[in-house]
Amino acid sequence: MRYLVIGAGAVGGAIGGRLAEAGHEVVLVARGAQYTALRDHGLRLRTPDGDRTHPLLTVDGPAALGALRPDDVLLLAVKTQDTEAALATWGPAPVIGGGTAAERLPLVCAQNGVESARLALRRFRRVYGVCVWLPSTFVEPGVVSAAGTPLTGMLHLGRHPHGTDETAHRIAADLEKSRFEAPVVPDVQRWQYAKLLGNLGNALEALSGPVDGEEAEALYARVRAEGERVLDAAGIAYASAEEQRRARGDKITLVPLDGVPRGGGSSWQSLTRGTGTIEADHLNGEIVLLGRLHGVPTPLNELLQRLANSFARERRPAGSMPVAELVRRADEAERVDARE
Template sequence: MRYIIIGAGAVGGAIGGRLAGAGHDVVLVARGAQYAALRDGGLRFRTPDGEHTHHLPVVDGPAALGELRTDDVLVLAVKTQHSEAALDTWAPAPVAGGTRTAAEQLPLVCAQNGVESQRLALRRFRRVYGVCVWLPATFVEPGVVSAAGAPLTGILHIGRFPHGTDGTDGTDGTDGTARRIAADLESSRFEAPVVPDVTRWQYAKLLGNLANSIEAVSGVLTSEEGLKLYERVRAEGEAVLAAAGIAYASEEEQKEARGDKIRFEPFDGSQRGAGSSWQSLNRGTGTIEADYLNGEIVLLGRLHGVPTPLNELLQRLANAFARERREAGSMPVAELVRFADEAAEPVAFVQEDRARRS
């Protein structure tokens, strides 16, 4: 199979780099400065076992490839705010040997944070796979992706979306696609369990990703103040998922799945960096994925009548930081906690008043 990595940033670059290093056929899709850097100098992939430069085909869209191959796997690794544009671009791309399009024939694998992209994809693509991405990777410089996980680079639970593995709905003859992809990933320094309930793992990861906006606004979570704020934000998320009846893997189950398979091993003297949202601000992209992380909790809260003032606050602040291109981590955590206390106060008053009346 040939892997077309749509979005060769931190996650896409790390997956593409490891697949290429294991001898698999890989095409990178990028734009702007990243496209130019990958085209001119290759993908510089930094890991605890050294830096590897992969000179891979790089395109900015399907037209540069001509017709897609019948054995292509599309890996969507852009941030969710860019998914619509990517799906619109790749869905109608022709596949060689017939009259069908990529949306009709090829598997699309969503290797992204949150849960929204696979919903968007299923409106266009017949065969959509979700991935729960546990992959410590960094992309802050064009052409350079770092992945500090060892001994495994990452753990990627994969399953058919909305449920199952392959061919369970009887709509195609693709039995084994997920397992073939998983086998290729496992030959490339990943663990890739094939699961029939991938969203259960993704919602568990989403609860952890609620910290991304805190890191983006106030820096890496190291202080007791910041960690306590995250606990409050996560508690909102757990309450919302309970009200919505959405199952997610427990922290114990996640710890058992990870074990000591992924350890952060800095290879350049650096400390562990902040997450993907911080990286977006640091690169000055003007966008951030908060609408699909904290915003997912806000949406579910509004649908099910659960107040989410802290996630609303973080969604709003993160978007403002991105829009105004403010420095990542520049708001003191004490100031952020004060804003959180002010946001939560009216909700606490209403809840107390209801308890008094009952």
């Protein structure tokens, strides 16, 4: 199988680079400065076992490839806010032998949140969800850092909305030859919703820096508890924190990489790169949506969603709101909600 990695940033670059190192054929899809850097200089992948540069074929869309191959796998790794544009671009792409990518090719959504696979299923017949546990960083064009060892990441994989098939097992086998653990599960959404709860802290981290002090950890616990109340009210199952710890064990240890600044996750990286957008609408905003549908107040997630979008739109620096100020605003949001 040939892997077309649509969105060669932190997650896509790490997966694509590791697949290429294991001998798999990989095409990177990027745009803007990342496209130019990858096209001209290759992908520089920084990991605990060293730095390598991979001169992989890089394109900015399907037209550069002509008709796609029947053995192609589309691995979607853009931020959720960019999913619709990617689906509209790649879905109609012709495939050798007839038909389109949306009709014939598997689409693997290696993204945070739960919305992208739902969007994809409107267009693509064969959609696979991935619960992405892959600590990686992309803040400089052409350079992706992945600090996990001995495994680079853990990628639970399954059909969307449920089930497994031979294609899922073949993709998982390729990933497991490429420094990942890739359990094929029939209930991948249960793992994705568990990851969603963890990602509710992304906005907090983007606004106020690493969630590692007493104030920040206490606020994240409140935000997560609000999310759990919403999922419980909606009847949505999610893997417990203990189940996630058992699955990961000590398989992924983070190793500081020389020259890689201490930063944060995907939302922090979006602010650091000054992209002008952030995925809060599909992380905290997913909890807000479900809360409104099921009658559960979500003042904390609404606050983080609103502030994260404001920071991205105004291109404010990541981590520039003191955590004490964020806690003050969170307390006020809960008081206002209680009075309404």
